[in-house]
Amino acid sequence: MATDDLAAVLESLRPAPGSGGLADMDAQRCARALGVDGVAVSVTPGNGLNELLWATPGASTRLEDLQFTLGQGPGPEVALSGAAVVVPDLAAEPAARWPVLLPEVLALGIGAVFCLPLRLGEVCLGTMTLQRARPGPLAQTPMSDARIVTHALTAALVKDEQSWDAFAAAQDSSHFYRAAVHQATGMVSAQANVSVAEALIRLRAYAFQQGRSLLEVAEDVVARRVHFRDDDADEPGPAPGGGTEGP
Known part of the structure; x- marks a missing residue:
């Protein structure tokens, strides 16, 4: 019942x-x-x-x-x-x-x-x-x-x-489901030299353009497979140096 x-x-x-x-x-x-x-x-x-x-x-x-x-x-x-x-x-x-x-x-x-x-x-x-x-x-x-x-x-x-x-x-702790998004937002903020709020907007826009979830894109950023450059004219792309660069 x-x-x-x-x-x-x-x-x-x-x-x-x-x-x-x-x-x-x-x-x-x-x-x-x-x-x-x-x-x-x-x-x-x-x-x-x-x-x-x-x-x-x-x-x-x-x-x-x-x-x-x-x-x-x-x-x-x-x-x-x-x-x-x-x-x-x-x-x-x-x-x-x-x-x-x-x-x-x-x-x-x-x-x-x-x-x-x-x-x-x-x-x-x-x-x-x-x-x-x-x-x-x-x-x-x-x-x-x-x-x-x-x-x-x-x-x-x-x-x-x-x-x-x-x-x-503890919101960015690794045991939380979306911890990668918190970490990726900080990384994009540093890579693109933008605020955390703007970094989240860029992550969301890129995820939508790619037809993927925000979590999937964030995991790529954290794994250094995708890098957000500090040039607004550039689209995010593969990380330089085979994905070994720092955040």
Whole structure:
């Protein structure tokens, strides 16, 4: 039953005594409990990048990767505004809202998205994005349950004042899924002599031009297979010296 799944999800997110605040979540069970096809949870330490914590495989994971690569979509909007973004029919959404993302998401077979903030006061710590193939609004009960889950997720992330600070300070640690992007952004900033924000824009643009994910391009930068020169007229290319140059 959905109620049993919801209770199990909430219990799994209950911060354990002595834990670092980052609890585990069964994403597929959460999706069942909320009556959707997929769910993803990302945190936003506040540097223009987010970190995927949990996601159901398939469309939800791909949606998060697309938003991360393109920098547009419900997740980035929620992270910026702190307000929920509810789109019950993506096919009816004006193309100008997410001009690059929208056709990609529709091609994934996603018909509706419901993105909720993980809020601590006025601060948005992250997002929980629900997606469903069938268009249409989310009923009142599952939407209320989804908000309950976001409160539990927030509590799990910030069990005490130190837990979120510790996570934010360690955001570029190697065990995080997107650690390579954090590292590559710094490398591109140094290579092209631009700000970190501009470096991220260049990484995203190059990934989109190549039809690849931002993570894949970042891994090439970190491995010195791709180098961003400091000449705006130049496209990124193979690293000089057979990929052995410094950052």
